Amino acid sequence: MRTARRRRAGLWPALRLVCFAALWSPTGAQLRYSIPEESKEGSVVGNLAKDLSVGAAELAERRLRIATESGEQFFGLDSRSGELTVREVIDRESLCEQSASCVLPLQLIIEDPLQFYRVEVDIQDINDNSPRFLSSSHVLEVAESTLTGARFRLEPALDPDVGSNALRTYSLSKNEHFALNLKNNKDGTKVPELVLERAFDREKQPVHRLVLTAIDGGNPPRSGSAEITVRILDANDNAPVFEKDLYEVKVMENCAPGTLILTVQAKDLDEGVNSQIEYSFGAHTSEAIQNFFAINSETGELLVSKDLDYESGKSFEFDIRAKDKGTPVMEGHCRVQVAVVDVNDNAPEISIASSPKPVREDATAGTMVALINVKDLDSGLNGNVTLTTSSNHPFKLKPTFSNHYALVTDGRLDREQFPEYNIELKASDSGSPPLFTSTIVKVNILDVNDNPPVFSKPEYSVYVKENCAPGTVVSSVSASDLDTGDNAKIVYSIIESKKQDVPVSSYFYINSENGSIFSMSSFDYEKMKVLKVQVQARDQGSPSLSSNATVHVFIVDQNDNAPAVIYPSAALGSVSHQRMPRSAKAGHLVTKVTAVDADSGHNAWISYRLAEATDASLFGVSFHTGEVRTKRSVSEQDDSSQRLLIEIRDNGEPAQSSTVTVEVLIEDGFHEPVSESRQKSPELNKRSGRITLYLIVALASVSSLCLMTFFILLVKCARGSRGGSSCCIRRSDSGYKTPNRNLQIQLNTDGPIKYVEVLGGDVMSQSQSFGSYLSPMSEFSDFTLVKPSSTTDFTDTLNVLDASLPDSTWTFECQQVSVC
Ligand SMILES: *[C@@H]1O[C@H](CO)[C@@H](O)[C@H](O)[C@H]1NC(C)=O
Numbered sequence: 001m002r003t004a005r006r007r008r009a010g011l012w013p014a015l016r017l018v019c020f021a022a023l024w025s026p027t028g029a030q031l032r033y034s035i036p037e038e039s040k041e042g043s044v045v046g047n048l049a050k051d052l053s054v055g056a057a058e059l060a061e062r063r064l065r066i067a068t069e070s071g072e073q074f075f076g077l078d079s080r081s082g083e084l085t086v087r088e089v090i091d092r093e094s095l096c097e098q099s100a101s102c103v104l105p106l107q108l109i110i111e112d113p114l115q116f117y118r119v120e121v122d123i124q125d126i127n128d129n130s131p132r133f134l135s136s137s138h139v140l141e142v143a144e145s146t147l148t149g150a151r152f153r154l155e156p157a158l159d160p161d162v163g164s165n166a167l168r169t170y171s172l173s174k175n176e177h178f179a180l181n182l183k184n185n186k187d188g189t190k191v192p193e194l195v196l197e198r199a200f201d202r203e204k205q206p207v208h209r210l211v212l213t214a215i216d217g218g219n220p221p222r223s224g225s226a227e228i229t230v231r232i233l234d235a236n237d238n239a240p241v242f243e244k245d246l247y248e249v250k251v252m253e254n255c256a257p258g259t260l261i262l263t264v265q266a267k268d269l270d271e272g273v274n275s276q277i278e279y280s281f282g283a284h285t286s287e288a289i290q291n292f293f294a295i296n297s298e299t300g301e302l303l304v305s306k307d308l309d310y311e312s313g314k315s316f317e318f319d320i321r322a323k324d325k326g327t328p329v330m331e332g333h334c335r336v337q338v339a340v341v342d343v344n345d346n347a348p349e350i351s352i353a354s355s356p357k358p359v360r361e362d363a364t365a366g367t368m369v370a371l372i373n374v375k376d377l378d379s380g381l382n383g384n385v386t387l388t389t390s391s392n393h394p395f396k397l398k399p400t401f402s403n404h405y406a407l408v409t410d411g412r413l414d415r416e417q418f419p420e421y422n423i424e425l426k427a428s429d430s431g432s433p434p435l436f437t438s439t440i441v442k443v444n445i446l447d448v449n450d451n452p453p454v455f456s457k458p459e460y461s462v463y464v465k466e467n468c469a470p471g472t473v474v475s476s477v478s479a480s481d482l483d484t485g486d487n488a489k490i491v492y493s494i495i496e497s498k499k500q501d502v503p504v505s506s507y508f509y510i511n512s513e514n515g516s517i518f519s520m521s522s523f524d525y526e527k528m529k530v531l532k533v534q535v536q537a538r539d540q541g542s543p544s545l546s547s548n549a550t551v552h553v554f555i556v557d558q559n560d561n562a563p564a565v566i567y568p569s570a571a572l573g574s575v576s577h578q579r580m581p582r583s584a585k586a587g588h589l590v591t592k593v594t595a596v597d598a599d600s601g602h603n604a605w606i607s608y609r610l611a612e613a614t615d616a617s618l619f620g621v622s623f624h625t626g627e628v629r630t631k632r633s634v635s636e637q638d639d640s641s642q643r644l645l646i647e648i649r650d651n652g653e654p655a656q657s658s659t660v661t662v663e664v665l666i667e668d669g670f671h672e673p674v675s676e677s678r679q680k681s682p683e684l685n686k687r688s689g690r691i692t693l694y695l696i697v698a699l700a701s702v703s704s705l706c707l708m709t710f711f712i713l714l715v716k717c718a719r720g721s722r723g724g725s726s727c728c729i730r731r732s733d734s735g736y737k738t739p740n741r742n743l744q745i746q747l748n749t750d751g752p753i754k755y756v757e758v759l760g761g762d763v764m765s766q767s768q769s770f771g772s773y774l775s776p777m778s779e780f781s782d783f784t785l786v787k788p789s790s791t792t793d794f795t796d797t798l799n800v801l802d803a804s805l806p807d808s809t810w811t812f813e814c815q816q817v818s819v820c
């Protein structure tokens with residue numbers, strides 16, 4: 001300001017005298033001057049001397065001076081020239097403020113004669129002040145929703161200058177929303193007002209900055225400006241808007257409750273509470289969905305709150321609402337689509353549509369046993385089920401239509417081997433990893449009568465003592481049948497045949513249920529030695545099956561016959577009479593006692609013994625032959641009549657015996673009837689020779705057979721290339737039955753051949769033992785046992801022998817090759 005003053009002072013180099021018509025009076029004369037404010041020190045306001053018509057010379061004398069008055073300090077008086085000058089720069093505004101005129105009064109005093117003068121100095125305004133706002137910035141808060149036409153009063157600017165230098169007008173910086181209006185107050189001042197011409201959008205521009213300029217009327221005009229900040233106060237005029245209209249999310253069905261699956265986000269362009277968003281489900285969201293999902297109202301996080309199950313819900317669709325907290329509340333929506341992704345969490349299921357029927361064991365391949373369905377609640381590959389079964393059973397799966405299978409037979413069934421099957425079925429889906437289920441189907445096989453009863457042995461041999469009581473259990477046969485039920489229920493019976501014109505069924509009875517065979521009569525070994533009974537076992541199947549077995553019943557001899565004396569004949573009484581010469585030497589054959597025993601074997605082995613004698617020293621009886629011979633020569637002293645009691649015993653247990661009494665008459669002139677005995681002896685020798693020949697033939701046959709067999713075996717051995725000192729070979733000749741015995745022929749039956757023994761092996765190499773106990777009276781029935789077989793073949797003979805021997809097996813075993 002001060003610099004401005006100086007400059008202006010320069011503009012006024014000469015004192016300008018505003019001269020009124022000055023009224024002069026010695027007492028009340030008044031002088032008036034005008035100077036612009038800010039005049040420089042020393043500037044001349046007026047020449048008082050001249051204006052008061054006081055000569056310059058007089059001035060000093062009369063002592064013109066300024067009396068104290070308010071303007072005194074500003075002015076000075078040059079007492080010589082009488083000029084009133086500016087002593088201090090005057091600022092009109094500080095002196096007179098806003099008043100329109102600013103006059104500084106001065107009193108002038110002139111002494112001798114004393115005179116008063118009043119001088120007024122009018123301080124004239126210059127435009128030295130710019131309009132000024134009280135605050136250079138001003139903040140205006142305006143609601144966003146303010147309607148156009150609204151006015152906002154602004155603080156006016158101040159300009160201390162007056163008159164034309166005073167504030168004249170305002171201007172507003174260029175903007176879109178406001179216009180400036182100047183409101184005239186009654187006192188003539190102008191108040192600037194902002195007039196809203198265009199509505200706000202806070203969201204577009206929340207703050208507007210304006211510059212209001214006040215301009216005064218000086219020349220040149222001066223201005224001052226203030227910044228006006230218009231803050232738009234938010235109105236809740238924006239709804240929250242989601243980032244997406246549609247959120248699509250895929251969720252694995254096995255995700256755990258609490259899993260975050262989606263975060264939705266909405267934005268609200270407003271601010272403050274108007275932009276604070278709360279998320280929630282849309283108004284019409286079903287309760288089911290609200291059970292499955294939960295939304296965090298603040299963050300917009302969508303969580304799974306319950307186990308999902310693809311099989312019960314494949315997708316969910318619902319709205320999420322975002323609300324702001326403004327007034328009124330505004331809201332926005334978005335749509336959420338949750339697709340549940342199938343997880344292979346369901347194992348396949350196997351259901352047996354028709355429970356397995358029992359199958360007949362003779363069912364043809366392809367017979368249907370059961371219908372099986374499979375299913376899997378999963379979808380796609382996870383639900384694609386295949387059913388398989390193991391191959392270790394004669395069944396297979398035949399697919400019928402989708403997910404249906406028929407279990408059919410695939411091969412031969414045999415109930416006897418496998419009465420039931422536990423078939424494992426395994427279903428697997430194609431998920432990864434796949435899930436499995438298995439189940440076991442039990443199939444029962446029904447019996448078919450395909451097995452005949454089988455006897456425990458094809459042939460039975462039983463030994464029955466003769467004379468046993470009828471009704472005793474002779475034997476027991478048993479058969480078994482692999483089938484079950486009636487098919488295995490066995491009924492035993494005897495197949496009718498005849499033995500000596502008597503039906504077998506009259507000898508035996510069989511218990512049809514347990515196969516026990518009972519005798520129905522007693523047997524006499526002397527009449528019947530062997531019986532062949534055919535038994536049959538028949539099952540109760542339909543048709544029934546049967547099989548046969550043979551029971552060989554051997555009657556076992558009992559010692560029930562005492563030896564019978566044949567010679568000497570006792571027909572004439574109990575005493576036999578013999579004669580002998582007195583000249584007989586020692587060893588003279590007196591007679592020969594011959595007896596027979598109807599029994600056989602040991603029971604028929606007869607021995608002779610001298611039981612009593614008149615002179616025991618004279619006679620002896622041969623133990624085996626029954627020959628009665630003299631032990632010494634007969635002397636003259638010996639009685640001519642000698643009595644001998646000879647006991648004949650068999651070898652049975654207990655033994656049976658009989659006796660014969662022989663009276664020997666010793667005659668002096670008696671001669672033996674030699675011719676008789678000589679006539680007989682060739683024939684006897686001939687017969688003995690014949691028997692010997694038979695036996696030799698038999699032995700030769702056996703030997704050659706043995707040799708042949710060994711030869712064959714030897715060849716076989718050699719083929720088998722087996723070295724070794726020992727070669728034990730079982731006889732494989734089809735003419736024989738089961739092997740395992742040393743070659744042994746034992747004829748140990750009744751008849752004249754009491755004992756025949758052919759031993760093989762080591763025994764045979766040393767001795768071929770056979771013995772016979774012959775009865776002279778029955779020499780022609782030597783081979784009675786062999787004869788009934790009516791065959792000459794030795795093999796057959798052996799067979800017959802074999803069948804009649806207790807151990808009905810023949811063995812042929814050579815221990816040393818050199819033997820044969
Ligand atoms: C068979 O039945 C008969 C009569 O019930 C009985 O006497 C016999 O001992 C039975 N045999 C067997 C081997 O059980």
Ligand SMILES: *[C@@H]1O[C@H](CO)[C@@H](O)[C@H](O)[C@H]1NC(C)=O
Nearest residue numbers: 495496534536546547548549
């Ligand atoms: C059993 O014997 C009977 C009578 O001899 C005969 O008809 C039947 O065929 C025989 N059965 C068998 C299986 O040999």
